[in-house]
Structures are given as C-alpha cells and as structure tokens.
Amino acid sequence: MPKAYWINTFRVIDDPDRVAAYAELGGAVMRAHGGRFLARGLPAAAFEEGAIERTTLIEFDSVADAVAAYRSDAYQHALAVLGDAAVRDIRIIEAAG
Template identity: 75%
Template sequence: MTKAYWINTFRSISDPDKLAAYVDLAGPAMLAGGGRFLARGAPAAAFESGVLERTTVIEFDTVDQAVAAYRSAAYQRALAALGDGAERDIRIIESIP
C-alpha cells in the first residue's frame, strides 16, 4: 500500500481565535486518526497562484485512513470550532509507489 498525504492550505484566515480553537482540536484528532505531521506553518515561498498562509502536510498509512480522520467526530468538532474563521483547500493524495 502507498502512503497518503493530507495537504491543508489556508487561503485566508479571518478569525485567529477560531483558528486557534481549530488547531487545539485538529492536531489531536489527526494524531488519533493515525496521522503524522510532516510540515506546518507559513510557507517559505509561494509561486504562481500560491498564498503565504498556513499550510499543513500530514502523512497517513493509506488514503482510507486519511479520509476516516477527516470524517471522524473529533475532526468534525475541530471544523465546527473553525466555522467561518478561515477559507481552506484540503487535498488527500497518494504517494508515488
């Protein structure tokens, strides 16, 4: 099986307090779902249509594991805490075998 990578890019952050509440809940939810944080924070550089907002890369053993982490009750609580505090783009991709 190939690994999966969750790439979470924030396009904009409108409420830092809601973001902080999300981060407090989302990190433990990802770890509980089998995720391993590989990178997170502001990008060192962005090109073409990239934005210099918070980005997170999380490794999972499988796509199914990553999708299950997204759908988990714990992560859904994190999303509820974030609410309209940010606009994001989340992608889950498989590694190259």
C-alpha cells in the first residue's frame, strides 16, 4: 500500500493564537494516526503560481490513515478551535509507485 502525503497550506491567517492552539491539538491527532511531520513553515522558494504561505507536509502509511485522521472526532475538535481564524487548503495525495 503506497504512503500518503497530507499537504496543508494556510492561505490567510487572521488569528495566530487560535492557529497555534489548533496546531498543538491537530499535531497530536496527526501523530496518533501515524502521521510524521516532514516539513512545516514558509516555503524556501516559490515559482510560477506558487505563493509564500505557511505549509505543512505530513506523511502517513496510507490514504486511509490520513483520511481517518481528518475525520476523527479529535481532529474535528481541533478544527472547531481553529474556527474562522484561517483560510486553508488541504490535499491528501498518494505517493507515486
């Protein structure tokens, strides 16, 4: 089964304190579901339509594990804490063969 990668970009951050609270809660959920943080922060470079936005890359053993983390009650609680403090784009992609 191929690994999966959760890619999260923060398009807009309106309340850094709530984002920090979300990150603490959400990070624990990711780790509990087998997620491994590979990269976190602002891009070192961005090209073409790329934007300099806070980005997180998390590796999971499978798409199912990543989706389960997102759908978990604990992660939904983290999202409730985040509320409207940020606009984000989350993608889960399967690793290439």
